Amino acid sequence: MSQLDTVNRILDAAEVLFAERGFTETSLRTITSTAGVNLAAVNYHFGSKKELIQAVFERFLTPFTANLDKELTRRQAQLEQSPEEQLQVDDLLQSLYRVALAGLAKEGRDPKRFMGLLGLAYTQSQGHLRRFIVSRYGASYRRFAGQLANALPQVDPVTFYWRLYFMLGATIFSLSSFDAIEAILREDFGAESSLEETLARLAPAAAAMLTAPVPKES
Amino acid sequence: MSQLDTVNRILDAAEVLFAERGFTETSLRTITSTAGVNLAAVNYHFGSKKELIQAVFERFLTPFTANLDKELTRRQAQLEQSPEEQLQVDDLLQSLYRVALAGLAKEGRDPKRFMGLLGLAYTQSQGHLRRFIVSRYGASYRRFAGQLANALPQVDPVTFYWRLYFMLGATIFSLSSFDAIEAILREDFGAESSLEETLARLAPAAAAMLTAPVPKES
DNA sequence: TCAGCACTTAAACAAGCGTTTTAATTGTTG
DNA sequence: CAACAATTAAAACGCTTGTTTAAGTGCTGA
Numbered sequence: 001m002s003q004l005d006t007v008n009r010i011l012d013a014a015e016v017l018f019a020e021r022g023f024t025e026t027s028l029r030t031i032t033s034t035a036g037v038n039l040a041a042v043n044y045h046f047g048s049k050k051e052l053i054q055a056v057f058e059r060f061l062t063p064f065t066a067n068l069d070k071e072l073t074r075r076q077a078q079l080e081q082s083p084e085e086q087l088q089v090d091d092l093l094q095s096l097y098r099v100a101l102a103g104l105a106k107e108g109r110d111p112k113r114f115m116g117l118l119g120l121a122y123t124q125s126q127g128h129l130r131r132f133i134v135s136r137y138g139a140s141y142r143r144f145a146g147q148l149a150n151a152l153p154q155v156d157p158v159t160f161y162w163r164l165y166f167m168l169g170a171t172i173f174s175l176s177s178f179d180a181i182e183a184i185l186r187e188d189f190g191a192e193s194s195l196e197e198t199l200a201r202l203a204p205a206a207a208a209m210l211t212a213p214v215p216k217e218s
Numbered sequence: 219m220s221q222l223d224t225v226n227r228i229l230d231a232a233e234v235l236f237a238e239r240g241f242t243e244t245s246l247r248t249i250t251s252t253a254g255v256n257l258a259a260v261n262y263h264f265g266s267k268k269e270l271i272q273a274v275f276e277r278f279l280t281p282f283t284a285n286l287d288k289e290l291t292r293r294q295a296q297l298e299q300s301p302e303e304q305l306q307v308d309d310l311l312q313s314l315y316r317v318a319l320a321g322l323a324k325e326g327r328d329p330k331r332f333m334g335l336l337g338l339a340y341t342q343s344q345g346h347l348r349r350f351i352v353s354r355y356g357a358s359y360r361r362f363a364g365q366l367a368n369a370l371p372q373v374d375p376v377t378f379y380w381r382l383y384f385m386l387g388a389t390i391f392s393l394s395s396f397d398a399i400e401a402i403l404r405e406d407f408g409a410e411s412s413l414e415e416t417l418a419r420l421a422p423a424a425a426a427m428l429t430a431p432v433p434k435e436s
Numbered sequence: 437t438c439a440g441c442a443c444t445t446a447a448a449c450a451a452g453c454g455t456t457t458t459a460a461t462t463g464t465t466g
Numbered sequence: 467c468a469a470c471a472a473t474t475a476a477a478a479c480g481c482t483t484g485t486t487t488a489a490g491t492g493c494t495g496a
Contacts, residue, residue, distance in 0.1 A: 006473080006474085022242070022341075024240070024242040024243055025242055027452075027453065027454085028453080028454065028455090029452085029453080029454095037474085038473095038474055038475055038476080039454095039455095039475090039476090040455085040456080040457095040474075040475075040476085041473085041474075041475095042454090042455095043454080043455060043456080044473075044474085045473095048454080048455080049454065049455090119341050120341060122391070122395065123240070123337050123338060123341040123394070157407055158403055158407055158409045158411065159419055161399075161402075161403055161406075161407075162392070162399070162403075162411070162416060162419050162420070162423075163419070163423055165388075165391070165392045165395070165399050166388035166391075166392055166420060166423055166424070167388070168391065169387045169388040169389070169390065169391025169392045170383075170384035170385070170387040170388040170391075170427070171387070172387065172391065173340070173383070173384075173386065173387025173388075173390065173391050174380070174383045174384055174387045176341070177340065177383070181379075181380070181383050184379075185376055185379055185380075188379075189375055189376055189379075191376045193376065193380070198380060200433075201377055201380050201381070202380070202384060204430055204431075204433055205380075205381055205384055205427045205428075205430055206384070206427070207430075208426045208427050208429075208430030209388070209423045209424070209426050209427040210423075211426075212422055212423055212425075212426030213422075215418075215422055224443085224444085245482075245483065245484085246483080246484065246485090247482085247483085247484095255444085256443095256444055256445055256446080257445090257446090257484095257485095258444080258445075258446085258485085258486080258487095259443090259444075259445095260484090260485095261484080261485060261486080262442095262443075262444085263443095266484080266485080267484065267485090
């Protein structure tokens with residue numbers, strides 16, 4: 001078994017188990033036995049459990065932000081040629097959802113699992129993870145947020161950022177629990193929902209939240 | 219030290235520590251030493267760590283759902299007298315946010331901590347917690363969801379339930395990280411946000427998401 | 437006064453954890 | 467083929483975890 005095999009087998013097993021149970025609930029022994037490798041392999045190849053966690057995120061976030069950056073650049077160039085200001089919000093959310101997430105799927109990485117891990121990163125963030133993500137991928141996030149803010153000139157900055165977090169919450173929360181929610185709806189209404197359909201529901205809903213008129217302060 | 223003191227000291231310490239670090243990252247030794255009680259007190263009074271976790275949630279959810287139920291009953295009676303269908307969505311969200319959450323605060327329970335724990339319950343739900351919450355408080359949840367669905371007759375059931383989860387995600391996610399988000403906005407814009415102001419921002423944004431026109435299927 | 441009960445205390449338990457060590461095994465290169 | 471480095475393997479390390487045990491304390495009611 002080559003090194004590449006062992007490393008990827010560990011990453012594959014860790015990704016699934018982390019998303020299912022969380023970081024602390026998943027032991028290295030569970031990961032290595034699932035992956036079919038020796039226990040010491042994690043510390044040999046990654047150094048520590050913390051660094052394994054970061055490696056799992058890196059494998060998701062690097063192609064995700066690459067897809068997003070490429071799309072944002074494309075949009076920016078297109079906007080300079082024909083600066084129609086309408087539909088920018090819908091369009092940006094489409095970029096985020098369709099291009100970045102679907103791009104992940106095309107590379108064989110499950111977007112639902114990605115969202116599950118993102119949810120973990122926010123709630124049971126162990127400090128080192130948040131620092132790692134922000135330092136490594138913060139630039140792409142700020143770029144997306146900046147373009148979105150430009151498309152919403154009528155929304156004051158503070159309200160905009162709160163709504164941005166509302167949107168992130170709706171996205172991460174519902175997609176990280178996608179399978180569970182889908183199962184409930186299938187049982188109650190007999191209606192199956194694919195990830196694509198759900199993103200097609202989420203995009204206009206999130207856009208409506210972002211573009212809602214700002215109530216004047218009382 | 220009376221029994222009531224010990225039990226409540228444990229619940230107080232556990233509530234804060236769970237919300238800060240999560241369940242598995244918080245040991246019984248940390249809880250008991252913070253509370254100033256003996257280690258064995260947890261197993262003596264609660265039986266196990268699982269049951270302690272449930273007790274922490276029970277102390278929040280019982281008054282929360284009681285406030286919500288009371289408000290839903292009041293609304294229902296009022297609606298039968300003067301059935302004006304407008305502004306129902308805004309009104310229901312006001313019930314959820316202002317009455318139920320602010321009601322918690324009035325009883326000395328921190329709503330932000332409540333949301334932090336709810337976030338944990340969804341992401342690092344250990345099975346037993348989700349079952350406990352659903353079996354104990356599912357009726358109130360379904361009642362609220364039912365009234366909200368009635369106020370949105372133009373939205374088909376499946377879309378409605380997805381949007382309900384979008385709304386829950388936006389709420390739980392942003393309020394559970396309230397302090398962190400508030401700190402970022404204060405640093406970047408010098409603007410302080412109170413919980414009340416944030417709920418006043420969240421309610422119309424969530425209402426806009428729920429009432430957005432449903433795009434016809436392509 | 438004393439038995440009975442509720443509670444607290446200190447100590448120990450077995451199990452699981454991440455990590456390290458040392459040795460065996462592979463694969464590569466001169 | 468020999469020598470070296472990279473990788474795997476098995477075992478043990480020290481530590482923390484939730485839980486249990488057994489002794490001790492203090493109050494209450496007969």
